[in-house]
Amino acid sequence: MRQPLKFILSLSLLFTFLSSFAKIGDPVIDPAKEKVKISGTVIEKVSKQPLEYATITITDTKNPKPIAGGITNAKGNFSIEVAPGIYTIKIEFISFKSVQFNQRDIQKNTDLGTITLAEDVAQLNEVVVRAEKSTVEIKLDKKVYNVGQDMIVKGGTVSDVLENVPSVTVDVEGNVSLRGNENVRIFIDGRPSNSLNMADALRQIPADAIDKVEVITNPSARYDAEGGAGILNIILKKGxxxxxxxxxxxxxxxxxxxxxxxxxxxxxxxxxxxxxxxxxxxxxxxxxxxxxxxxxxxxxxxxxxxxxxxxxxxxxxxxxxxxxxxxxxxxxxxxxxxxxxxxxxxxxxxxxxxxxxxxxxxxxxxxxxxxxxxxxxxxxxxxxxxxxxxxxxxxxxxxxxxxxxxxxxxxxxxxxxxxxxxxxxxxxxxxxxxxxxxxxxxxxxxxxxxxxxxxxxxxxxxxxxxxxxxxxxxxxxxxxxxxxxxxxxxxxxxxxxxxxxxxxxxxxxxxxxxxxxxxxxxxxxxxxxxxxxxxxxxxxxxxxxxxxxxxxxxxxxxxxxxxxxxxxxxxxxxxxxxxxxxxxxxxxxxxxxxxxxxxxxxxxxxxxxxxxxxxxxxxxxxxxxxxxxxxxxxxxxxxxxxxxxxxxxxxxxxxxxxxxxxxxxxxxxxxxxxxxxxxxxxxxxxxxxxxxxxxxxxxxxxxxxxxxxxxxxxxxxxxxxxxxxxxxxxxxxxxxxxxxxxxxxxxxxxxxxxxxxxxxxxxxxxxxxxxxxxxxxxxxxxxxxxxxxxxxxxxxxxxxxxxxxxxxxxxxxxxxxxxxxxxxxxxxxxx
The missing domain is CATH 2.40.170.20 (TonB-dependent receptor, beta-barrel domain)
Structure with missing residues (x-):
């Protein structure tokens, strides 16, 4: 028990330090100057689907340097706090035509409504790199492991992919556990796999065919009730x-x-x-x-x-x-x-x-x-x-x-x-x-x-x-x-x-x-x-x-x-x-x-x-x-x-x-x-x-x-x-x-x-x-x-x-x- 306790204590000290360090870098807010919110929803013009990770940039009309910004969430929503003033607001996404609101007078909470972005065909073949998704995306109700960012699994199989997924372990015989529990339900593209030998089945799918893996430790009622430990959803690549x-x-x-x-x-x-x-x-x-x-x-x-x-x-x-x-x-x-x-x-x-x-x-x-x-x-x-x-x-x-x-x-x-x-x-x-x-x-x-x-x-x-x-x-x-x-x-x-x-x-x-x-x-x-x-x-x-x-x-x-x-x-x-x-x-x-x-x-x-x-x-x-x-x-x-x-x-x-x-x-x-x-x-x-x-x-x-x-x-x-x-x-x-x-x-x-x-x-x-x-x-x-x-x-x-x-x-x-x-x-x- 001594080594695990020392490890936990060290981690606690590390996170205390990180928390303090992060707080030092937080901007100082003048309490006398009340903030207002600029919000909205960004969607794709043709499909009407939300665009996650669209970039919102807010600049002062008197100074072209950005003063605030953010990105959209999975629903395409954003909400950014600024001091009252007159701003230019620009919404961008890779290979899409940007939308810009000029000289907007923001004195109170303002909802820009639904903003539609259209594909810019001229940009589709350009190499425009704005941001790279993390290998692991942490969300409140699940973790998403993006396989494309992982070099370790190149040329491997699904079993190799799962070995690198947070909360998941794969033993030497290929048996999968979630939080140490083998009663985990495995989906492929949202459909359950009922193979008699799951370990062998997972070794038959190449890692290069996988887009990402979703880890859901406590699923809601919309998911199958089966899987005492939770659900792993393996999502294959598509066009x-x-x-x-x-x-x-x-x-x-x-x-x-x-x-x-x-x-x-x-x-x-x-x-x-x-x-x-x-x-x-x-x-x-x-x-x-x-x-x-x-x-x-x-x-x-x-x-x-x-x-x-x-x-x-x-x-x-x-x-x-x-x-x-x-x-x-x-x-x-x-x-x-x-x-x-x-x-x-x-x-x-x-x-x-x-x-x-x-x-x-x-x-x-x-x-x-x-x-x-x-x-x-x-x-x-x-x-x-x-x-x-x-x-x-x-x-x-x-x-x-x-x-x-x-x-x-x-x-x-x-x-x-x-x-x-x-x-x-x-x-x-x-x-x-x-x-x-x-x-x-x-x-x-x-x-x-x-x-x-x-x-x-x-x-x-x-x-x-x-x-x-x-x-x-x-x-x-x-x-x-x-x-x-x-x-x-x-x-x-x-x-x-x-x-x-x-x-x-x-x-x-x-x-x-x-x-x-x-x-x-x-x-x-x-x-x-x-x-x-x-x-x-x-x-x-x-x-x-x-x-x-x-x-x-x-x-x-x-x-x-x-x-x-x-x-x-x-x-x-x-x-x-x-x-x-x-x-x-x-x-x-x-x-x-x-x-x-x-x-x-x-x-x-x-x-x-x-x-x-x-x-x-x-x-x-x-x-x-x-x-x-x-x-x-x-x-x-x-x-x-x-x-x-x-x-x-x-x-x-x-x-x-x-x-x-x-x-x-x-x-x-x-x-x-x-x-x-x-x-x-x-x-x-x-x-x-x-x-x-x-x-x-x-x-x-x-x-x-x-x-x-x-x-x-x-x-x-x-x-x-x-x-x-x-x-x-x-x-x-x-x-x-x-x-x-x-x-x-x-x-x-x-x-x-x-x-x-x-x-x-x-x-x-x-x-x-x-x-x-x-x-x-x-x-x-x-x-x-x-x-x-x-x-x-x-x-x-x-x-x-x-x-x-x-x-x-x-x-x-x-x-x-x-x-x-x-x-x-x-x-x-x-x-």
Whole structure:
């Protein structure tokens, strides 16, 4: 505890200093001279959509030097305080014709109304750089990670992107957590991904296809109730600019990696065609070890087993998303797109077991080789219709999507004890999965003159999945042990209605919502005639209160009720057979867990610093937890241990996090984040062992965990950009052992060439080859220490060429399909 406490104390002193420093730089206001406000809303002339980051400059007519200014928010609104006087007011945006108000006499609060900006075609091909969006944008209700600004992820995948997102962690096996909680809901363009193996699914999408990632830790009623930890929305790139433009990216790396992708679009007055297509060939090598002490019922050592594991992964495939947006009318847009992914690969695992007796004398060596291959195809059609009734946010959106995917995996497993005289055994595994998903959604947003806003909507999610898993012997072709083979049929029907209302009173903003979800899930195990039906319907309230302390700082308090439905490997009874002494199997009888989330947040902006902090409390019932039980089987002297998820009684998490953006110099940007949490779990698990003896495991556990992240981006001489990212994950206790701390450092360099039309970048992932998951496990029959590294250090070189587009183009002509392809409701927090 000493090191975390020292770290927290140091941070407190740092922020006290920054706060004092920032206050010193604040302008001195003469209280005798009362200020007045100049406000308005800036929108795009054709689409009537708000323009975020438009620049407002106010100058005194007697002195051309600007005396005040600002930028518009996400709704296109601005509000600037000045002393009464006569001013010239200029509104500008990249590649748009500016609007200027000359000789305006401002003696009281003045609303300039709605200001429309038209595209300036003559400027579209000029390189005009006014401001560059931060890698991380901090907002009161969410954080937005802009992938295009990050050199570290060039040539990588979605998993690499998520590793750099505030509040998010990705372990060495690719499992994603938000604030340390794995019950996070992942959307792609606002639509849920229901892959049985989410970690593998995220490694199939290249980072170059991603525009940004939204982190929503406490979602409102407009979002799906699922995801106890919150929601991550991965937004893919789409066409934006007038005319024909795009970019081409080629990459190569060590271990052997190749990639080629393109993002193109062609926009006319009525139509916008866009495509994002890429090919990826990627290899990765990993390794691990497990050193175990074998114990008898009296806790005496009866032997030792040292397990060494080496893995090789190959992934190759093509992915594409192509679509067209039709401007049906100046305020009506219809977007249709088709996405297709074809991925293939191989997985080779070699595990060596060296066994020793109680006196640590060598007895024998076994090896187990798993040689597998897999292929998957995904096809999705998505359609979005947006109708803007006016330019004040009154709108209707309708979304439809249908997706189908097929995944086939098989492996040949060879097992042999060296020198035993016994022949090797050969097992084959087959895992075939087919999934179809239909999603329907409509959202209606109605703002009122007083600044309040009403929302309502419906969402239907219908998912069918068939998964057949088989383990057979080469000799007889019959299934080995019934619990290793099964056919899973999973049907999910979710219908949801929601409504919410937001309004402002002076400096307070309120948003209250209620969501109702009706769920029916069938989990059928056809081989064993085990049929499970889950029916439940629930209300999910949400409430948000925001207090604007000033234009630069605000305070928020929020509450929401969430649930986590068991999915993927949690439900699938197919047993992971890569190691025949450490097995994993899903539990089809899992129930959902329900979470009450409370969050108190604070946001403060200075000229060079943006600081966001929150304190949160989460109370979860029927939480998922993993238990390890003895099967009663042995491989040599080694007991076969089976890990499975179960529902525990309760989990309470109390935590704190902060995110800091600091720009000490124009050429130097620093983003940092820090998370800590205390988790208390209460529950027990009772089962019968192989001798029909009832065993009760006390799984009560309390653990303190923390992780931190620092990202620095600096422009060196010769206009070379250098980025350095470091992450540290602190140790934490588990119900049956302990996870040890680990760290990772990544770095990258980039340089613009060919008159800034191209960029060459070089990055190193895991610079010190230190990213290893380390753990200790203590069970009645075995005590073990483990290390595992899924991917070793990687080097990557990429080349990007831009065609008729600027490096820092603003997203000014994004398709209007609900903003971010979100498919998740309409309006924003009021105010």
């Amino acid at each position: 934006r600019n007038q005319g024909f433009n795009g970019s081409f990216i080629a990459s190569t790396g060590i271990p052997e990696t190749y990639g080629l992708s393109t993002n193109l679009n062609y926009k006319t007055e009525k139509l916008n065609f866009f495509t994002s297509t890429g090919y990826d060939y990627r290899t990765s090598k990993g390794k691990g070890l497990t050193n175990s002490k074998l114990l008898d019922s009296n806790k005496d050592i009866i032997g030792y087993t040292n397990e060494d594991k080496n893995t090789e992964r190959l992934r190759k495939g093509i992915s594409t998303k192509t679509g067209v947006e039709w401007t049906v009318a100046p305020n009506t847009f219809w977007t249709n797109s088709i996405s297709y992914r074809d991925n293939r690969g191989s997985n080779n695992d070699l595990v060596n077991y060296n066994s020793f007796d109680a006196n640590n004398n060598f007895t024998n060596t076994r090896y187990r080789l798993s040689e597998g291959d897999d292929n998957g195809k995904d096809l999705e059609f998505a359609s979005n219709f947006l109708k803007n009734f006016n330019d004040k946010g009154h709108k209707l959106t309708m979304d439809f999507s249908y997706a189908t995917n097929k995944d086939n995996e098989n492996a040949l497993i060879t097992d042999e004890t060296i020198g035993s005289g016994n022949p090797a055994t050969y097992n084959t595994t087959f895992n075939n999965q087919t999934q179809n998903q239909l999603q329907l959604q409509t959202d209606y947003v109605l703002p009122f003159e007083n600044g309040s806003q009403f929302e309502a909507g419906y969402k239907g999610n219908f998912n069918n999945l068939d998964n057949k898993y088989n383990v057979t012997t080469d000799n007889s072709g019959n299934p080995i042990d019934g619990y290793l083979s099964n056919t899973l049929e999973y049907n999910e029907r979710i219908n949801a209605l929601y409504t919410q209302y937001g309004f402002k009173l002076n400096k307070f903003s309120y948003l209250f919502g209620l969501r109702w979800e009706d769920t029916k899930i069938n989990v059928n195990l056809l081989d064993t005639n085990d049929f499970n039906t889950k029916k439940y319907n629930n209300f999910f309230p949400s409430a948000f209160i925001n207090y604007a302390i000033s234009d630069e700082s605000s305070l928020s308090l929020s509450y929401s009720k969430r649930l986590s439905r068991p999915r993927g490997r949690f439900l699938n009874p197919a047993t992971n057979y890569s190691s025949n002494i450490n097995l994993f199997r899903g539990n089809p009888d899992l129930n959902p867990s329900f979470t009450d989330k409370f969050d108190l947040g604070y946001l403060k902006k200075w000229e060079k610093v943006t600081f966001s902090t929150s304190m949160f409390f989460e109370n979860t019932k029927d939480v998922f937890s993993f238990v390890r039980t003895e099967t009663g089987e042995y491989v040599g002297n080694n007991p076969v241990i089976l890990s499975s998820p179960i529902n525990l009684a309760k989990e309470q998490q109390f935590g704190f996090e902060f995110t800091l953006n600091y720009t000490p110099l124009k050429k130097w940007k620093i983003n940092s984040s820090f998370n800590l949490a205390n988790v208390k779990t209460t529950g027990s698990y009772t089962y019968e062992n192989s001798k029909n003896i009832e065993i009760t495991q006390n799984l009560n556990n309390e653990t303190f965990s923390w992780f931190s992240r620092l990202n620095s981006r600096l422009t060196l001489p010769a206009k070379i950009d250098w980025q350095l990212t470091g992450m540290y994950f602190g140790p934490r206790n588990t119900a049956q052992g302990k996870s040890l701390g680990n760290y990772v450092v990544n770095t990258a360099f980039s340089k613009d060439i060919l008159k800034d039309k191209a960029t060459i970048a070089f990055n190193v992932s895991d610079l010190f080859n230190s990213r290893r998951m380390k753990s200790e496990t203590n069970l009645p029959s075995v005590s073990s220490y483990s290390e595992f590294q899924f991917r070793r250090r990687q080097f990557n070189l990429s080349f990007t060429y831009r065609l008729n587009m600027k490096k820092t183009d603003k997203d000014k002509n994004m398709p209007k399909n609900n903003g971010d392809g979100g498919g998740e409701g309409g309006g924003d927090f009021p105010g």
